[in-house]
Amino acid sequence: MNTTGVRGLFLMSLLVALCLQFSPLSPVLSTARPLWLAMVLGYWALYGPNVAVVSAALLLGLACDTFYNTPLGQHVLGLSLLAYTLIRLRAVLGLYPVWQVTLLLLPVWLLFSALMFVLDGMAQHPSQALGRFLPAATSVLAWPLVMTVLEGLRGKRISM
Amino acid sequence: MARRRSSPLFPRGPGVGARTILVMLLAFGIWFADQRGLPVLTAIRGSADWLLQPLRWAINVPGNLAEAGSELKSYRVLLGENEQLKQTLFKAQAQLQQLSALEAENRRIRQLMASASALDQKVLIAEIIATSQAPYRHQITLNKGLTDKVYFGQAIVDAYGVMGQVIRVNPSSSIALLITDPSHGIPVEVNRTGLQTIARGGGDGRVLSLPFLPGNADVKVGDLLVSSGLGGRFPAGYPVGEIFDVRRTTGEHFMEASAYPSARLNQGRQTLLVWSDAPIIAATENPSEAPAALAAAAAAAAIQLPIILPTATAPTAEPVPPLKRSTPQPARTSSAPPAKTKPVAAPSPAAVAPLSAEPAVTTEPPP
Numbered sequence: 001m002n003t004t005g006v007r008g009l010f011l012m013s014l015l016v017a018l019c020l021q022f023s024p025l026s027p028v029l030s031t032a033r034p035l036w037l038a039m040v041l042g043y044w045a046l047y048g049p050n051v052a053v054v055s056a057a058l059l060l061g062l063a064c065d066t067f068y069n070t071p072l073g074q075h076v077l078g079l080s081l082l083a084y085t086l087i088r089l090r091a092v093l094g095l096y097p098v099w100q101v102t103l104l105l106l107p108v109w110l111l112f113s114a115l116m117f118v119l120d121g122m123a124q125h126p127s128q129a130l131g132r133f134l135p136a137a138t139s140v141l142a143w144p145l146v147m148t149v150l151e152g153l154r155g156k157r158i159s160m
Numbered sequence: 161m162a163r164r165r166s167s168p169l170f171p172r173g174p175g176v177g178a179r180t181i182l183v184m185l186l187a188f189g190i191w192f193a194d195q196r197g198l199p200v201l202t203a204i205r206g207s208a209d210w211l212l213q214p215l216r217w218a219i220n221v222p223g224n225l226a227e228a229g230s231e232l233k234s235y236r237v238l239l240g241e242n243e244q245l246k247q248t249l250f251k252a253q254a255q256l257q258q259l260s261a262l263e264a265e266n267r268r269i270r271q272l273m274a275s276a277s278a279l280d281q282k283v284l285i286a287e288i289i290a291t292s293q294a295p296y297r298h299q300i301t302l303n304k305g306l307t308d309k310v311y312f313g314q315a316i317v318d319a320y321g322v323m324g325q326v327i328r329v330n331p332s333s334s335i336a337l338l339i340t341d342p343s344h345g346i347p348v349e350v351n352r353t354g355l356q357t358i359a360r361g362g363g364d365g366r367v368l369s370l371p372f373l374p375g376n377a378d379v380k381v382g383d384l385l386v387s388s389g390l391g392g393r394f395p396a397g398y399p400v401g402e403i404f405d406v407r408r409t410t411g412e413h414f415m416e417a418s419a420y421p422s423a424r425l426n427q428g429r430q431t432l433l434v435w436s437d438a439p440i441i442a443a444t445e446n447p448s449e450a451p452a453a454l455a456a457a458a459a460a461a462a463i464q465l466p467i468i469l470p471t472a473t474a475p476t477a478e479p480v481p482p483l484k485r486s487t488p489q490p491a492r493t494s495s496a497p498p499a500k501t502k503p504v505a506a507p508s509p510a511a512v513a514p515l516s517a518e519p520a521v522t523t524e525p526p527p
Binding site: 018019022023024027054055057058061062063065066067068069071072073074076077080081083084087119123125126127 | 176177179180183184186187188189190191192194195201204205208209211212215216218219220222223290291297299327328335342343365426
């Protein structure tokens with residue numbers, strides 16, 4: 001896939017992730033909603049070519065903060081930290097097959113959730129721990145799906 | 161772009177770390193400033209919200225389609241429904257005739273008692289465009305905003321009871337905190353006895369908790385809670401919840417009760433924005449941004465001076481026993497013996513505003 005195509009896919013995938021992240025669900029399902037946005041952004045940080053992941057984290061974080069009515073900057077902090085961590089980890093994680101990467105990414109999702117949880121508390125709005133940490137677990141389950149779909153769209157073969 | 165493509169071996173160059181630190185510093189700065197309600201950030205949030213409108217529309221398409229599909233009904237079903245609606249309307253109109261007479265009578269009696277309180281309020285139907293997406297915060301997004309003169313702290317109700325209050329006003333949408341949110345408190349009175357207390361959100365999204373009941377309070381399972389209107393934020397007389405559990409702990413001064421909210425918080429797509437008689441002007445983010453509040457207050461000031469004054473002074477004179485209150489409210493005062501009055505006192509500002517000092521809610525300009 002050429003550079004323009006990849007950039008188009010980058011933008012489209014983030015738009016789809018935003019829709020999945022914000023789409024209305026019943027309260028129970030919503031608690032278990034995977035961190036779609038963090039996962040898609042994380043995919044591009046890990047496996048992407050040279051795309052502006054950190055700048056995307058800034059814009060998407062602002063969108064999240066507006067939508068969730070959290071203090072502006074909370075999701076920006078989380079997403080940019082996540083993007084940076086995964087960019088640093090790409091040399092290491094690139095060596096492992098998908099299922100191992102899936103498990104190895106759990107601490108990253110937990111880090112993101114924990115940061116959100118702490119920032120919630122600091123903003124005097126303590127949140128339910130389940131609502132913050134369950135998405136980290138479901139993200140592990142959803143990661144192979146995200147990865148397969150995006151690699152498939154880029155025309156890559158992946159080794160499980 | 162060409163420079164980057166020419167060095168594919170090191171696609172992330174040394175700039176990433178610096179860029180991330182810059183973004184994170186910026187994020188932390190605006191996060192910090194947003195807690196103090198910087199006007200620029202409100203504007204940024206407003207424009208971001210405006211930019212998100214197409215997305216909001218797009219994510220609601222599946223739900224709307226499903227709804228449209230379920231609304232396709234057969235002629236026979238429609239006829240039956242029409243008949244039923246006519247009957248309901250007929251009954252409702254009959255009751256309404258009685259109600260208007262009662263309302264007139266009530267108004268006359270209230271005038272006699274010098275406590276004017278308008279019974280018919282201005283309302284506006286708003287559509288819920290997003291429910292509490294994040295389970296850790298019980299809030300809904302409405303499709304009415306500053307352009308419809310929605311103001312900060314405005315009460316929202318549905319057909320069954322009070323739902324919550326507006327905590328953020330964007331140009332074309334607004335966000336409301338539901339009464340079940342743990343940081344929300346609403347002054348209520350028990351309809352049967354007139355006992356006044358405060359109902360807080362239970363936190364799990366389904367119940368209200370009444371933590372400040374005196375140990376000897378007359379509260380029973382099945383009691384209806386209605387909004388008391390103290391503090392001026394919520395209109396008085398709307399159902400808030402129904403008590404389903406009363407717990408007395410030995411050795412504790414207070415007993416605790418739990419109630420199910422009357423409003424159907426997780427169902428339906430419409431809600432009513434209510435213009436209160438005496439909106440709290442001090443709590444609006446910026447008086448110039450809330451012309452409705454000012455206009456309503458100005459209109460109210462002409463006829464409702466007696467009720468505005470106690471509301472405005474309520475926060476300073478906190479534990480005023482109801483017997484000394486300047487506005488006569490016999491239903492409340494007579495039923496509560498003086499021993500009960502202390503915990504049941506007029507709500508402090510914290511009770512009227514959501515209980516914790518949450519910056520998104522209490523956006524009074526810093527002194």
